[in-house]
Amino acid sequence: MTEQKSLFSDEITRSGNGINLSVKLGKIKLDNPVIACSGTFGCGVEYNNFYNTAVLGAVTTKSYSLEPMEGNPPPRIYETAAGVLNSIGLQNDGIDAFIKKHLPGAEKLGIKIILSIFGQDLREFDKIAYRILKIEDIREKITAVELNLSCPNIKKGGMAFSAVPGEVREIVGSVVNILNIPVIAKLSPNQDNIIEAAAAAREGGAQAVSIINTVVGMAVDIKTFRPGLGNILGGLSGPAIKPIALAKVYSLAREKILPVIGMGGIFNWEDALEFLVAGAGAVGIGTVNFIQYDAGKRIIEGLRNYLESRKIYDINEVIGRIRT
Amino acid sequence: MKLLSGEILSNERYGDNLYRIEVFSPYICNNAQAGQFVNVKCSYDGSLDPFLRRPFAIFDIEKKFNVFSILYLLRGRGTRFLSLLEQGDMLDFAGPLGKPVDLTGAGANVLLIGGGIGIAPLHLIARIAVRIKNNVFFAAGFKDNAFLRWEKDLIRLKINYAVMTEDGSWGEKGLVSDYIWENLKTFENYDIYCCGPCDMLKTLQNIYKNKKNKVTAFLEEKMACGVGVCGGCVVRIKKGGKGFSYQKVCEDGPAFNLGEVLFD
Numbered sequence: 094m095t096e097q098k099s100l101f102s103d104e105i106t107r108s109g110n111g112i113n114l115s116v117k118l119g120k121i122k123l124d125n126p127v128i129a130c131s132g133t134f135g136c137g138v139e140y141n142n143f144y145n146t147a148v149l150g151a152v153t154t155k156s157y158s159l160e161p162m163e164g165n166p167p168p169r170i171y172e173t174a175a176g177v178l179n180s181i182g183l184q185n186d187g188i189d190a191f192i193k194k195h196l197p198g199a200e201k202l203g204i205k206i207i208l209s210i211f212g213q214d215l216r217e218f219d220k221i222a223y224r225i226l227k228i229e230d231i232r233e234k235i236t237a238v239e240l241n242l243s244c245p246n247i248k249k250g251g252m253a254f255s256a257v258p259g260e261v262r263e264i265v266g267s268v269v270n271i272l273n274i275p276v277i278a279k280l281s282p283n284q285d286n287i288i289e290a291a292a293a294a295r296e297g298g299a300q301a302v303s304i305i306n307t308v309v310g311m312a313v314d315i316k317t318f319r320p321g322l323g324n325i326l327g328g329l330s331g332p333a334i335k336p337i338a339l340a341k342v343y344s345l346a347r348e349k350i351l352p353v354i355g356m357g358g359i360f361n362w363e364d365a366l367e368f369l370v371a372g373a374g375a376v377g378i379g380t381v382n383f384i385q386y387d388a389g390k391r392i393i394e395g396l397r398n399y400l401e402s403r404k405i406y407d408i409n410e411v412i413g414r415i416r417t
Numbered sequence: 418m419k420l421l422s423g424e425i426l427s428n429e430r431y432g433d434n435l436y437r438i439e440v441f442s443p444y445i446c447n448n449a450q451a452g453q454f455v456n457v458k459c460s461y462d463g464s465l466d467p468f469l470r471r472p473f474a475i476f477d478i479e480k481k482f483n484v485f486s487i488l489y490l491l492r493g494r495g496t497r498f499l500s501l502l503e504q505g506d507m508l509d510f511a512g513p514l515g516k517p518v519d520l521t522g523a524g525a526n527v528l529l530i531g532g533g534i535g536i537a538p539l540h541l542i543a544r545i546a547v548r549i550k551n552n553v554f555f556a557a558g559f560k561d562n563a564f565l566r567w568e569k570d571l572i573r574l575k576i577n578y579a580v581m582t583e584d585g586s587w588g589e590k591g592l593v594s595d596y597i598w599e600n601l602k603t604f605e606n607y608d609i610y611c612c613g614p615c616d617m618l619k620t621l622q623n624i625y626k627n628k629k630n631k632v633t634a635f636l637e638e639k640m641a642c643g644v645g646v647c648g649g650c651v652v653r654i655k656k657g658g659k660g661f662s663y664q665k666v667c668e669d670g671p672a673f674n675l676g677e678v679l680f681d
Contacts, residue, residue, distance in 0.1 A: 133646065
């Protein structure tokens with residue numbers, strides 16, 4: 094009779110066997126290109142029960158707002174073919190709770206934090222940035238701040254900030270001016286202007302863009318004729334959206350506007366490699382964390398083994414090397 | 418909580434669509450407490466169907482043999498996968514998850530009210546409670562006699578029990594909530610733990626609205642992560658006068674004070 098812990102040991106060296114896994118996205122330096130996506134990993138503390146989450150390139154926190162938010166009515170989850178729809182509604186306990194409660198726990202474990210934030214308007218983004226500014230030794234504790242620009246702009250009728258490049262430029266510019274740490278803009282795939290939005294983020298001073306956030310989707314319960322989600326519409330994630338994400342990453346990366354953190358449906362190291370080859374400077378793993386609790390470790394290990402087997406000693410040699 | 422892989426010692430058909438799977442896991446047996454659950458991967462490694470893990474209450478723990486078990490109804494793709502696993506296969510699961518139920522704080526008398534597969538988490542509570550309480554009573558209700566074999570497990574616990582079935586094929590004919598209603602006085606000084614369909618819980622909530630009993634209900638909601646990070650599995654719990662807060666079944670529950678639950 095046997096009982097085993099997860100399959101891999103905790104001893105992933107960040108650049109073991111002479112292979113360089115470290116990447117640079119503007120001023121952001123990561124030990125390896127695997128980042129846990131916002132909203133799927135907490136601050137990395139819970140998952141530390143499954144593996145040493147400090148081995149990840151970084152952990153992007155759930156998105157924090159100025160005040161705590163209750164989120165959307167349930168049901169919030171609906172399983173689809175090779176994916177999941179969610180309408181969490183950005184439930185969170187507010188930026189102050191992150192600073193006082195969640196950050197110290199992550200810090201203790203040596204987790205590299207990318208702090209995700211969102212506001213209902215420019216003023217709120219600024220206010221949150223000022224609160225972040227008060228964190229002692231901020232540069233040591235926070236690798237970067239990611240602005241969730243896929244959330245609705247209440248003052249503009251609920252349309253996502255990233256739908257309007259002018260708004261992107263203004264918010265990024267304002268937060269960059271307040272904070273002395275790198276800023277990443279996370280953009281939505283639900284408007285056809287990712288290139289313009291990324292250009293606006295660069296003008297605002299962002300160091301990188303994260304794409305893609307979830308794709309708008311819906312489900313209907315045919316037993317009750319009611320929507321599958323309490324909020325009716327939700328965001329689709331998981332392998333179902335991977336080809337969409339790859340296309341967006343490829344299209345944006347070749348414009349060489351800003352380094353791209355590619356995400357959307359990555360399930361294993363092969364998927365991660367596809368994104369890197371398509372031009373992503375780093376990759377985000379999200380929904381897979383719900384299914385394969387030790388996915389982050391497996392993907393880092395898988396990438397390292399691949400490079401080793403192909404005698405490629407630097408991961409940067411595969412980034413953007415797609416042959417078209 | 419840990420991510421584990423345990424050998425399946427048996428996966429028996431218990432009734433019509435009812436199965437009991439036994440898994441070797443010293444870690445779960447030494448660390449799980451009453452009211453906790455495991456989140457099980459119900460697909461082969463690399464497969465995407467079904468996509469999400471499935472949460473199951475820990476039905477029983479045999480510490481002596483380092484074996485825990487799950488009772489499940491074959492309902493969809495996840496449980497179909499489980500039903501096909503055989504002795505010697507490995508089960509991929511994480512646990513123990515959820516907030517444990519503290520039985521040491523409960524009164525001397527414990528009443529368990531289970532409806533259908535809702536008996537699963539209560540069975541472990543009964544097993545633990547019987548060691549530390551004066552009196553444990555299990556009231557269970559089913560549609561028919563598909564759970565008949567469970568009676569043997571129940572008898573082994575050496576507690577008093579009553580079974581109700583809707584078709585009268587086992588025990589008394591009727592609903593378990595009818596039984597509770599008719600015996601309210603008997604259970605006046607009992608702490609209550611209940612789990613079952615939403616309608617049953619709503620009825621119990623009405624029955625115990627102005628009573629002094631401490632009533633704890635096990636809830637379920639569609640879950641994604643199972644470890645408290647995604648915020649998917651929320652239920653509405655009363656907060657202050659008319660307000661409520663969304664609480665996570667996986668992390669804040671699955672046990673909640675029934676009087677504070679806001680049903681749709």
